[in-house]
Amino acid sequence: MKTKRQEELVNAFLSQLDPVFEESLYREIALYLSELGYNPKKQRTYIVFKHDLHNRELAKMGITWTKDHIPYFALRFSASKGYSQRFADVVREYIVKNPDRLYPHCGDGTCIYCAPEDRHSDYTAVFPDGETKFLCGGKALVIPNITAEDMEEIKKLIKQEHMYLMKREAGIMVE
Numbered sequence: 001m002k003t004k005r006q007e008e009l010v011n012a013f014l015s016q017l018d019p020v021f022e023e024s025l026y027r028e029i030a031l032y033l034s035e036l037g038y039n040p041k042k043q044r045t046y047i048v049f050k051h052d053l054h055n056r057e058l059a060k061m062g063i064t065w066t067k068d069h070i071p072y073f074a075l076r077f078s079a080s081k082g083y084s085q086r087f088a089d090v091v092r093e094y095i096v097k098n099p100d101r102l103y104p105h106c107g108d109g110t111c112i113y114c115a116p117e118d119r120h121s122d123y124t125a126v127f128p129d130g131e132t133k134f135l136c137g138g139k140a141l142v143i144p145n146i147t148a149e150d151m152e153e154i155k156k157l158i159k160q161e162h163m164y165l166m167k168r169e170a171g172i173m174v175e
Contacts, residue, residue, distance in 0.1 A: 001030075006040050013047055016063060017071050025146055026061055029073065032155055033059055036162050051162075054169030058161055060140055073146050077157040078123045078137025079164030084153055090141050092125040095133050121164065 001007040010030050017023040030040065030049075038049035038058055046062025057076065064070045077087065094101075121137040146154065166174045 001034050002039055006034075009042055009047060010040050013061060013063075016069075022071055025148065025151065026071065026073065028151060029059070029154060029158075030061070032158060036158070038162075051165070051170075053172065054165050056138075056165050056169055057140055058158065058165065072142050072144070073154075074140035074142045075154065075157060075161075076137070076140040077161050078121050078135075078139075080157045080160040083157060086150070087143070087153070087157070088125065090143055091123045091135060092127065094123075094141050095125050095135055101135070101139075121168070 001010060010027075014023050014027055014030075017026060033049045034040075037051050037053070039052065040047045040049055043060075045065070046060050048057050049059045050057055059076065060074045062072055064072060077083065123135040123137055123139075123141070124132055125135070126132050143150070143154070163174055166172045
């Protein structure tokens with residue numbers, strides 16, 4: 001983390017998690033985001049990770065308000081294609097649960113948030129009947145019940161989205 005305050009913010013969040021199952025996973029993600037230049041900032045009841053060069057939200061972490069107080073991790077990964085079925089299911093489930101959130105301009109080249117002009121930044125989901133639906137790529141989607149087995153793909157998706165945002169929003173090519 002860049003500053004002591006940012007480190008304290010993340011540590012305060014992590015202290016609420018199960019030290020055996022959740023804390024190490026969320027810490028690993030927070031450190032990886034920090035390595036790429038994403039700074040944690042408190043926003044309402046959760047932490048968002050944004051980069052100073054483009055100020056777009058790449059990820060967020062929080063704890064649900066339900067009585068269970070379940071931790072959650074949300075990731076913007078719309079610039080990535082070819083992700084696993086687990087992540088394809090996250091997109092499809094979001095669309096099914098939130099049909100009112102499908103934006104009419106996503107997928108037709110006129111959305112100002114997901115930049116469909118390059119066809120690399122909207123989420124797409126193919127349904128069993130063959131229909132393809134588009135979801136604005138500007139949204140971080142909750143990845144439920146993250147596990148150690150998810151970490152490699154989560155980092156890959158973070159890196160791909162980072163590269164896309166740096167190029168599109170900051171005009172900088174990164175590896």
